[in-house]
Amino acid sequence: xxxxxxxxxILLLFFGCKFDNPKExxxxxxxxxxxxxxDGIRNLVGENAEVVSLMPAGVDPHLYKAxxxxxxxxxxxxxxxxxxxxLEGKMTEIFEKLAFxxxxxxxxxxxxxxxxxxxxxxxxxxxxxxxFDVSLWSLALSHxxxxxxxxxxxxxxxxxxxxxxYLSQLETLHNDNLAKVAALRNANQALITAHDAFSYFxxxxxxxxxxxxxxxxxxxxxxxxxxxxxxxxxxxxxxAVFAEQTISPKAIEAVVAGCANQxxxxxxxxxxxxxxxxxxxxxxxxxxxxxxxxxxVIFESLTQ
Numbered sequence: 001x002x003x004x005x006x007x008x009x010i011l012l013l014f015f016g017c018k019f020d021n022p023k024e025x026x027x028x029x030x031x032x033x034x035x036x037x038x039d040g041i042r043n044l045v046g047e048n049a050e051v052v053s054l055m056p057a058g059v060d061p062h063l064y065k066a067x068x069x070x071x072x073x074x075x076x077x078x079x080x081x082x083x084x085x086x087l088e089g090k091m092t093e094i095f096e097k098l099a100f101x102x103x104x105x106x107x108x109x110x111x112x113x114x115x116x117x118x119x120x121x122x123x124x125x126x127x128x129x130x131x132f133d134v135s136l137w138s139l140a141l142s143h144x145x146x147x148x149x150x151x152x153x154x155x156x157x158x159x160x161x162x163x164x165x166y167l168s169q170l171e172t173l174h175n176d177n178l179a180k181v182a183a184l185r186n187a188n189q190a191l192i193t194a195h196d197a198f199s200y201f202x203x204x205x206x207x208x209x210x211x212x213x214x215x216x217x218x219x220x221x222x223x224x225x226x227x228x229x230x231x232x233x234x235x236x237x238x239x240a241v242f243a244e245q246t247i248s249p250k251a252i253e254a255v256v257a258g259c260a261n262q263x264x265x266x267x268x269x270x271x272x273x274x275x276x277x278x279x280x281x282x283x284x285x286x287x288x289x290x291x292x293x294x295x296x297v298i299f300e301s302l303t304q
Contacts, residue, residue, distance in 0.1 A: 028049045029050050029077050031051075031052055031080050032052070034083065034088075036287055039287045041081055044144060045155065048158060062089060064090060066090075066091055075098075080095075081105045082095060103151055108128070108140055111130065111140060115136060133204035142163065180295050180296075181207050191207055191208070193241070193244055193274075197244070230258035245272065249271070
């Protein structure tokens with residue numbers, strides 16, 4: 001209730017009028033909420049638009065709160081594109097208000113419900129981390145491509161060509177993942193991370209995945225979670241657990257310590273990239289690079 005009271009005056013001020021942009025743009029401005037999404041959209045639109053990420057690389061979207069400057073950027077955008085599935089949980093009300101004055105695309109709205117993973121019956125219980133199943137991310141970007149063409153019909157030829165090329169690259173990435181993960185299954189290994197972000201990855205590539213925390217980084221692991229995970233690791237002789245780039249390693253370090261108390265030495269590997277790309281000049285600075293980097297780190301850590 002407190003957050004709503006604080007946010008309401010900002011929303012009323014923000015949506016009460018359209019901010020004027022004094023400069024004529026050479027290209028339309030597209031704002032995508034996360035660095036992962038912004039990279040995908042750049043591959044689709046090419047040079048037709050300037051695409052910027054609302055959240056900088058390294059930011060956790062589960063915890064993200066839009067600033068007044070962010071609201072200004074959203075209002076001045078020609079198009080706003082977001083993940084949906086409550087990934088940007090603290091921005092839901094902003095998107096609802098923004099829909100009255102802006103062009104918006106929710107990239108996940110066309111994903112069939114039977115392909116989504118849920119932790120419960122509530123709407124917000126859906127797992128939003130669809131990009132870890134490359135085939136699902138391809139569906140999301142295909143939907144974004146169709147909606148962008150509806151928004152700018154003159155871009156149809158270019159966007160369709162770019163989309164076909166990028167989806168071909170994603171298919172290659174998907175097949176590479178299948179090959180590497182097969183070796184992990186043969187070694188009876190499992191992927192264990194700080195929070196439950198890799199369930200789609202596990203389902204798509206048939207790898208057992210466990211997270212110490214729930215779907216959101218807002219959740220806190222309990223002693224039972226920690227004890228059960230340590231027992232599983234020891235029984236299965238798991239070789240490594242993984243920290244994550246946007247999350248404090250404190251909880252997963254407790255898992256390593258718990259294993260040591262049972263005379264099972266285990267590596268703390270990573271950090272893996274989960275809810276954000278890496279720095280622009282790093283190997284994980286693109287979506288394809290991020291997924292490839294993660295899979296290589298997982299493969300090497302669990303097979304050596």
